[in-house]
Amino acid sequence: MNKKKIFNDPVYGFITIPYDIIFDLIEHPYFQRLRHISQLGLTHLVYPGALHTRFSHALGALHLMNMALDTLKAKGHKISEVECEAVSAAILMHDIGHGPYSHALESSIVKGVAHEDISLMFIDRLNKIYKGDLSLAIDIFKNNYKRPFLHQLVSSQLDLDRLDYLCRDSFFTGVAEGVVGYQRIISMLDIHKDNLVVEEKGIYSVEKFLISRRLMYWQVYYHKTSLSAQKMIVKILKRAKELANKDIEMFATPALKYFLYNNVSKGHFETDTEVLEKFAQLDDFDVFSSIKEWKSHDDIVLSRLSWNLSNRNLYKIKIQNEPFDKELVNDLQDKIVKQYNINKKDADYLVFTDVIKNDAYLSDKQRINILYKDKTIKDIAEASDNLNIKVLSNPVEKHYLCFPKEVNFKYL
């Protein structure tokens, strides 16, 4: 059977599937699940178009990967079909372990299990199904392969994952500010001593890429209202977990129920195959249809939060550079305790403060290397005569404070 298939993508147009194994991976239920995992969680509450999924992001990253491989081959680098296939599989699968609503579960009901771990478990299992055909993809994914540029195409400061999500997120949010010249950046990629580099004349595009990323952080990813919604869903899931731990009954889809009423650790994932299978059943539908029902739960904390989120009555959020005054937060919590008639120890579900951080470019971790005509290499932070790249390297930290709109905090 001819496995050629074309996907229509609003961002890039037609996406062709380069290899049969890639087609098979896409067809697999593990990957089809990503059709129901939104890329930007609840951001659509702010940008109504932002409903795109990890499924289309993965296809988009695959598309850019193939453009990048073509470019590198056209520049005279030998990359074998086997390597191309493997790195294509690696980028396709890179996010396969993501749970519903981004990182919502990681910090609530499936604590201590990062989505990267789960991605690897899924890929390992697929590798067994496909009898080892994904072994090289796994090596590349884990950066165990001798040619590091292949890993860097999948995961680095300038990988095709980021390139796609910036393009895709700015497209579907309608935030023109985030538009990145992906064709130009890809055309500037090169390989130097088996590492991914950018040609000298690509400096401006790399600068622009870093700046777009930073702006997308504040305009979209950390948009106040969207951040408020994200934090609310985490609080809801934490509360549900707390109630479940006390054996209090609540409606949930069976897949979600499993993770609410069982405490699964990374160890369980690794030893009990059922756990991963259960996780493979879990998507945005489970979480949101359960939250919708929790609007009428007896627990006032759970029901208030769920009602507010479902009806887009989102918490107010203040963002500032300094930490919020502890006493202020305490006062607010006291107020909410009285207003809702809840325990003080539960006040943290409704009034809370924390830190958000945005590293546009951290040169100490990973570098974006610029290749000069004389074959020397410089980090973009040095190469740019636009000193602000250096400034961008400093992570920006901000503090936020969330509280229900209906509470009247006059002194804020």
Place this chain on the structure above:
Amino acid sequence: MNKKKIFNDPVYGFITIPYDIIFDLIEHPYFQRLRHISQLGLTHLVYPGALHTRFSHALGALHLMNMALDTLKAKGHKISEVECEAVSAAILMHDIGHGPYSHALESSIVKGVAHEDISLMFIDRLNKIYKGDLSLAIDIFKNNYKRPFLHQLVSSQLDLDRLDYLCRDSFFTGVAEGVVGYQRIISMLDIHKDNLVVEEKGIYSVEKFLISRRLMYWQVYYHKTSLSAQKMIVKILKRAKELANKDIEMFATPALKYFLYNNVSKGHFETDTEVLEKFAQLDDFDVFSSIKEWKSHDDIVLSRLSWNLSNRNLYKIKIQNEPFDKELVNDLQDKIVKQYNINKKDADYLVFTDVIKNDAYLSDKQRINILYKDKTIKDIAEASDNLNIKVLSNPVEKHYLCFPKEVNFKYL
């Protein structure tokens, strides 16, 4: 409080909300529900970008309405603020009664209650909430107002509903073929004897609009694979309803359970306020999270269908101009009965045939009137020197046959 709000729309850019009442309507849970009703149902299984919702469609239609009103006023027509506000409310609410997955429920679990009826019930209830402020909007919606062009802007062969959904659906599917020049069409609108007409020089744009619509039908709305998915979801819901009627237990979200285990008619909707409130809880999340669970139901018909739909193992579909041979269909059903070991009377859930119809333009029902400089009027079918418009008036009927992929029907 200033209720000015701007939505970022990937299709048109910024959408401003023109009136306070409109802002309030958008905030209402009845309208917020549309955030979870996808515009194109399961079409995203074919076009992965097509995840846009009735929420953004309603905003888009509102935006085009305001462009149209500005155009008509600039041409010297008097339209009062009150009329503008009312027609804006009418277009915003026009689809508020849509259930999950388009018309899936209408033909399965909530039989005989058209979404248009439910829309009106919601609007009536909102009118009570807003103390009669929507009365004129309702008159316009029902075409009871003295100036028919206002109703025609909301609902006619060339209304702003259609204009938006063609633009929006082609944008998110990535089907360039469907692109419509909405600015040009709107700029050509005019009023003649209180009816909506199109200026003479807009003929080509209207032709193009009708042709785009026809092509979108076959390329998107009736795309084979997407049609198969649509028909499967109807069969699933019908089966679930049948089992519920026999008091067989199954998982469902409470909102969906209500409609599965109660037989609600249009009469119930009208007399029992709870029914509409329950309906207001229902969205895509309820349906799909329940179907996901039905994969493991004891009923083989329900579980096969649910498994196949969830994992995008969609039924094969054949489309042809003539009806399918009854004997052939019968043979296929016999085969499926044997293969799945089910009753013959259930075979129709798995092997079925029916008709689809596409009326691009039916001049006998409603007309698109072209206004000539000498103030005469002609229907587009006459005005166009491109005779094919007349051909377009003939509805195209096709027959389809659906059956599971895993069944090997050699003679097809």
Place this chain on the structure above:
Amino acid sequence: MNKKKIFNDPVYGFITIPYDIIFDLIEHPYFQRLRHISQLGLTHLVYPGALHTRFSHALGALHLMNMALDTLKAKGHKISEVECEAVSAAILMHDIGHGPYSHALESSIVKGVAHEDISLMFIDRLNKIYKGDLSLAIDIFKNNYKRPFLHQLVSSQLDLDRLDYLCRDSFFTGVAEGVVGYQRIISMLDIHKDNLVVEEKGIYSVEKFLISRRLMYWQVYYHKTSLSAQKMIVKILKRAKELANKDIEMFATPALKYFLYNNVSKGHFETDTEVLEKFAQLDDFDVFSSIKEWKSHDDIVLSRLSWNLSNRNLYKIKIQNEPFDKELVNDLQDKIVKQYNINKKDADYLVFTDVIKNDAYLSDKQRINILYKDKTIKDIAEASDNLNIKVLSNPVEKHYLCFPKEVNFKYL
């Protein structure tokens, strides 16, 4: 030297140059000349963005050619590197003989020499320069090569020339109506018995392509105002030629002067190498800078026309289905004779009528063949269940009448 070069194209993004010979051809002055030949002549007087040139059109067609070749090869057809290079050269050069302002010269100062003839002469000369490297390109161009699909990619009812100009012209005019789904059409191309065909499921896209083309004709190519400008420039050049034939002096750039004061025929082009070299000097700059100067020429016909065109005081134009009444035209000419105090025989420069014709699809000449799964072939006119394609096959003929705005023709 590495001849890799990338062009930035607003329509498609990056265009890469596939072969060294293609790069060399682009660099040649014969091809660089196309930078100063606008694709749509004076259409920018109506659509101000429509300033794109035959240079970028040729690059665009080259780009689509390479997409088409990739598609065909991916479908298993063997096309050698030599063939790919040749057909790329052929499409790049297909319009190299175009003179300034489209066909303006053909019907005025260089009568009887079609641009296709001149294209071939340029290609022949380039073939000598490149020592026969273009021989296969020439065979393909002339349809003398054994594999006709290669010629059909360059020139047929559905060639990449048309595909590019529809995309490009709708992009730069801003006429959304003309947008064509080029990716989809190209992905549907196939080869059957060495002829270009379209896969069955491409029918709707082909229909849409034909309809877009028809609409672009009336909305852009034959837009009333643009048509008026086109006809005026022809009249200006004819008048200049007439004056030159009478040895009346006038300003002109040397290149244009050569063709004004010498009567060159196709024979001269073929026998005298200087003629082609002079033609190679001629572009839009020569024509328009001369017309600008003719505003103040003594000849009233030349100066009025030139003044009107330069200041965009374009002639009125009436278009109708029937021929204009001869007596009416005669009366108008009499009027203009009096008003301008010119000879009756010159009136035809200022008041004139003629025919325009638009063949969207003429199945008797060339066919667009649809390939069915059973390997049978049907012409699109038969294959389409949308009968209007048959209607489209009838050429539309219209009559126009042009006359100066300043003349008050009350009875029109």
Place this chain on the structure above:
Amino acid sequence: MNKKKIFNDPVYGFITIPYDIIFDLIEHPYFQRLRHISQLGLTHLVYPGALHTRFSHALGALHLMNMALDTLKAKGHKISEVECEAVSAAILMHDIGHGPYSHALESSIVKGVAHEDISLMFIDRLNKIYKGDLSLAIDIFKNNYKRPFLHQLVSSQLDLDRLDYLCRDSFFTGVAEGVVGYQRIISMLDIHKDNLVVEEKGIYSVEKFLISRRLMYWQVYYHKTSLSAQKMIVKILKRAKELANKDIEMFATPALKYFLYNNVSKGHFETDTEVLEKFAQLDDFDVFSSIKEWKSHDDIVLSRLSWNLSNRNLYKIKIQNEPFDKELVNDLQDKIVKQYNINKKDADYLVFTDVIKNDAYLSDKQRINILYKDKTIKDIAEASDNLNIKVLSNPVEKHYLCFPKEVNFKYL
């Protein structure tokens, strides 16, 4: 007569003309001349799509002005119809004095007369024609009107001129990097004490605007190849002027000849009405059609330069942060003197070095003021927690060296 007119703009879609006087100004030959003045001069030699003109830029800026005025009025600021009309006229006319190929003439044949001066002369003359109707527009243009925000909309660090040219230039070059979110920026504009300010939440968009501008400078406006072409055309015109001053004959269109063979100063423009009328005849056609002819002039300097520019055989250009070594330049000039057999004093036409400078944002001159909710004002350089804005304030200076490609300078 109804003067309503709509322009189709590829960048923004439909542009409507808001006032009759604006329509009349557009129709005037002074403004129509801008149809033949390209916005980006010879940049199309690098970005083939960049053929857009000052005509469409002026319409685009007018369009954005009307969006801005609507926004400001919607925020409750009173701006009278008379003010709106005047500021619309001011932005429409802001570049009406531009000569062919940007600043090419200012530094060669019409020395010491800035295009801003000529713009004002044209506007003054139009004001006479329209009997004083443009007086307020002139006051706004000169910043003599009591409400400075109106002038700032026309000319300031964040005016609608810049906003349009960034959008337009990035659109037509195809440089996605330059895309600016014009809708968002405009929606953030506000007025504070009669000065234009930006709302607090517009900070990121302003940052992005400044960065886009900087990148457009280096990627487009100061693109090496494009810079080389710009410098060559200046050298050509200077040489022609030098020859004309010596009464050496050369071909030129009459309009260009006037400025070559007469030495006109700002004084002449002001006192002799014929000078401005002659200037009004001059556009890109005059300059390039003359240069094309100069390819065969006897003067080797003029002919080499003209030949090289016409055939896009552009000079090599080196750009570096430090000045080029004087001795090196001298050596190169000696070499060129020998190779071309020219006088040493003419060598500077063929080998030359100079400085380019880019001020993305100079806070000492003009400010972009951010308005906080507490009604305080901060300059963007302070308001941005992204320190790089401060860095952007330092103008970047670079040095370039140009020389003919055919000369083999091994030591470079």
